Each structure stands twice: as structure tokens, then as C-alpha cells.
Amino acid sequence: MHPHPRPDFIPGLDLSRILYEEAVRPILDSAYPGLRYAAARVGSGSEVLGFDSARSADHEWGPRLNLFLAPDEAAEHGAELRRLLAVRLPKHVRGWPTHFRRHDPEVPIGLMELTEGEVDHRVSVDDVGNWLRTELGVAAAEPSVRDWLAMPQQRLAEVTGGAVFHDGLDTHGLGGTLGAARARLAWYPDQVWRYLLACQWQRISQEEAFVGRCAEAGDDLGSAVVAGRLVRDLMRLCLLLERTYAPYSKWLGSAFARLAVAEELTPSLAGALAATEYPVRERHLGDAYEFVATLQNGTGLADPVDPARRPYHDRPFQVLHAERFAQALAATVTDPELRGLLLTGGVDQWADSTDFLGLTGPRRAAVDALALNVNVNVNVTRSP
Known part of the structure; x- marks a missing residue:
């Protein structure tokens, strides 16, 4: 690559x-003095969530930046600003090229290359509302209930993660600030x-x-697969309890490892995954259930429920008979x-296709369709 x-x-x-x-701000100060803008690194990319490493440099990683202008100024100056940066940006920053090339026309992944x-930089220019x-x-308006349910946690993590280096937009007619x-x-x-x-x-x-049912039927592989699904659900539940958006599968374990509960809970989760016999798998899962159930009771969000495992x-x-906690x-x-x-929950609680979760319109349409099924009880009775 280099x-x-x-x-x-x-x-x-x-x-x-x-x-x-060192590069973008001096150009803006010189060419657009007084321009109101925000500068940040948000959106997609492992660095936004703090999970990048040297390996990340092989695709769409490098000197990247998001610039946000007022809607009218983004429309008026966006194209010329991108062009100006193409001409005046330095060829590299700390040795990392600011030019990205297309590695393969069939796979549009940006790779850094000196030129x-x-x-061909990765400094985007947008307004906050359009970007959202x-x-x-x-x-920028307050999301509705259905809006919240249609937004994948990975996307919410990308929008709220990263870093804002400058936010000079005010709230008067600019569609709201990035912050x-x-x-x-x-x-x-x-x-x-x-x-x-x-x-x-x-x-x-x-x-x-x-x-247990899979194991009883002689399907130990199926038992292990279901256990893996339950471990994943427990990890995502812990992220919810600690008010942390769950990233997609590549970074789920990394995000879970940062939680306060990870050190104590991980041995049970790992034991359930590593078990080659059902009794051991069941014991580790039971330990995990009781641990997370106790965490749930400790939040005070609902009446406490007995966290002990049972037949x-x-x-x-x-x-655990986890529906008891759902009911509470x-x-x-x-x-x-x-x-x-x-x-059924938010969109990424019932769908995990990466391609589907990346489609804004179909996500919202699916949430709206589910919302039509109102006042129906499924496996849980809600208190009046």
C-alpha cells in the first residue's frame, strides 16, 4: 500500500x-474566515468506537474528518470546499497519506496511497440534519418512539461515539448543533x-x-449453538443495563469487555461456550442467569424478581424463567x-442482517408493520 x-x-x-x-483548520481560516462549522470524526469506522489497531489501516482508515456546516452554507459551499481541500491538503499527515484510491472497482474500499x-480525501462536508x-x-428533531425502535444500536454508537474537535454552529436557524x-x-x-x-x-x-431439550434429543451441537445465542443475548442485555449501545458482532465482545460486570461474568459465559457436556453448559448458563438477574434487580427499575434458577x-x-423479568x-x-x-423490541433485537440494518427505509417500514399488531399478548401478560 505504501x-x-x-x-x-x-x-x-x-x-x-x-x-x-494542522491541515483543515488553517485552510478554513484562510479561505472561509468566520465560517461557522463543526469538525468531528463520527460515523462508520472502528476508530469511532475506539477499537482500531494497525490492522485497520488496510481499508477506509486514515486521516478522515467530518465537517458540518449550516444547511444553506453546506449547499452553497460544500462542493467548492471539498475541491479546495483536494488541492490544498498536505499529501500525508504523520506519514499517513491523505489520498485514498479505489483498490478494486468491484469492492469500493478506500486505501491510502501517496499521490x-x-x-481524493476523506473529509466529508454536510449539515447535521441531512447527516442524521x-x-x-x-x-435533528426529537425522535419518536418508532424512530428509536428503528435505529440500530451500531448506528447510534457511531453517531454518539468518536470525537468532536470543534463545534462552532449555533442553534439559530442551523438545524441544531452537532453537540x-x-x-x-x-x-x-x-x-x-x-x-x-x-x-x-x-x-x-x-x-x-x-x-437442555437439544441435549436430551442427542443434539449436542444444537445445544451448544443455542447456548451461544443465549450468551450473546446476555452480553447485549448487560450492555443495555450499563446504558451502552451494542455494536455489531465484530466488536460485541470488545464492547462487553469494557463493562463493569465483564470481569466477574466472563468466566460463566466463556464456560458455557467451552463446555462439551450439557451439565457443565447448563451450570455455567445458570450462574450467568443468576448474576445478570441480580444486576437487573439492583437497578430498581421494576419490582425485584427471585433470581434463582429453577426447573x-x-x-x-x-x-431462569426469564419471562418473569420481562413481565416485571x-x-x-x-x-x-x-x-x-x-x-419484539428494537430492530436489532429481531433482525441481525447487516445489509438489512443498513437500509433506513426498510427498517422503519418493518417497525411500522410490527406496530400495527397492537394489544396482543405473546408469552407474557402485562399488568394493567
Whole structure:
């Protein structure tokens, strides 16, 4: 990729800050004095979540920046500003090229490359409202309940993560500031949070008995697969409890490892995954269930529920009966729109296709379709 040895790795957010402070800001000060803008590194990219490493430099990583202007100024100056940066940006920052080339026309992944001519840079120019519509399907206004349910946690993490290096936009006619939008989206409203927690417990309740049933049927592979699904759901539940958006699968374990509960809970989760015999798998899962159930009770969000494992009705499988926690949380949901919904949850609690979750319109259409199924009880009775 480079004609010379690759420079020492710099965390991507640090590299973006250097690009802004040493290259982009001087150009803006000279060519557009007084321009109101925000400069940040947000959106897609492992560096935005703090998970980048030297390996990340092989695609769409490097000196990248997001510039946000007022809507009218973005429309008026966006194209010329991008062109100006192509001409005046330095060829590299700390040894990392600012020019990105297309490695393969069939796979549009940007790779850094030194160039003698204009740079094909990765400094975007947009307005906050338009960017939010593209990323999340919402503008700067307060999201509705359905908006929240249609936004994948990965996207919310990308919008609220990263770093803002300068926010010079004011709120008078500019569609809101970047900082205000990020603060508004930093975490779910209380009622949405309670609903999503109930839905996550409901997911666990639907499969917790299958680990034993598969093993009883002689399907140890199936038992292990279901256990893996339950471990994933418990990890995502812990992220919800600690008010942390869950990233997609590549970074789920990395995000979980940062949680306060990770050190104590990980041995049980890892034990369930590593177990080659059902009794060991069941024991580790039971330990994990009881640990997370105790965490849930400690939040005070709902009436406490006995966190002890127990038989699955008259079958010899030890489970939590997680629907009890779903019921307790659902009883605290007072928002009329949420109370009428099935316990299916947000879009990434019932869909995990990366391609689908990247499509704003279909996501929202699916959430709207589910919302039509109101006042139906499925495996859980809500308190009046």
C-alpha cells in the first residue's frame, strides 16, 4: 500500500484530530474566515468506537474528518470546499497519506496511497440534519418512539461515539448543533429503555429451555449453538443495563469487555461456550442467569424478581424463567404507544442482517408493520 515502510500506528481519532488542527483548520481560516462549522470524526469506522489497531489501516482508515456546516452554507459551499481541500491538503499527515484510491472497482474500499496530484480525501462536508437522516433515518428533531425502535444500536454508537474537535454552529436557524444532536441521542428515553430491557429478557426466555431439550434429543451441537445465542443475548442485555449501545458482532465482545460486570461474568459465559457436556453448559448458563438477574434487580427499575434458577415446568432443565423479568419490566412501561407493542423490541433485537440494518427505509417500514399488531399478548401478560 505504501512505497515506504508504513508509519507507526496512531489511533484513528488522534490522527483525525491532527488532520483537523494542522491541515483543515488553517485552510478554513484562510479561505472561509468566520465560517461557522463543526469538525468531528463520527460515523462508520472502528476508530469511532475506539477499537482500531494497525490492522485497520488496510481499508477506509486514515486521516478522515467530518465537517458540518449550516444547511444553506453546506449547499452553497460544500462542493467548492471539498475541491479546495483536494488541492490544498498536505499529501500525508504523520506519514499517513491523505489520498485514498479505489483498490478494486468491484469492492469500493478506500486505501491510502501517496499521490503527486490532487488528493481524493476523506473529509466529508454536510449539515447535521441531512447527516442524521442518512445515518439514522431521523433529522435533528426529537425522535419518536418508532424512530428509536428503528435505529440500530451500531448506528447510534457511531453517531454518539468518536470525537468532536470543534463545534462552532449555533442553534439559530442551523438545524441544531452537532453537540446537541449527540447529547439527544446519547441514550434511550427512560420508557424506551425499559421496553427494550423487557424485550431482551423475553428473547432469553424463548430459548433458555432449548439448551437442555437439544441435549436430551442427542443434539449436542444444537445445544451448544443455542447456548451461544443465549450468551450473546446476555452480553447485549448487560450492555443495555450499563446504558451502552451494542455494536455489531465484530466488536460485541470488545464492547462487553469494557463493562463493569465483564470481569466477574466472563468466566460463566466463556464456560458455557467451552463446555462439551450439557451439565457443565447448563451450570455455567445458570450462574450467568443468576448474576445478570441480580444486576437487573439492583437497578430498581421494576419490582425485584427471585433470581434463582429453577426447573422448566415439569422438565429436568434448569432455567431462569426469564419471562418473569420481562413481565416485571413491561409492567413499568406506561407510554401508551410502547404498551401496545409486542415484546419484539428494537430492530436489532429481531433482525441481525447487516445489509438489512443498513437500509433506513426498510427498517422503519418493518417497525411500522410490527406496530400495527397492537394489544396482543405473546408469552407474557402485562399488568394493567
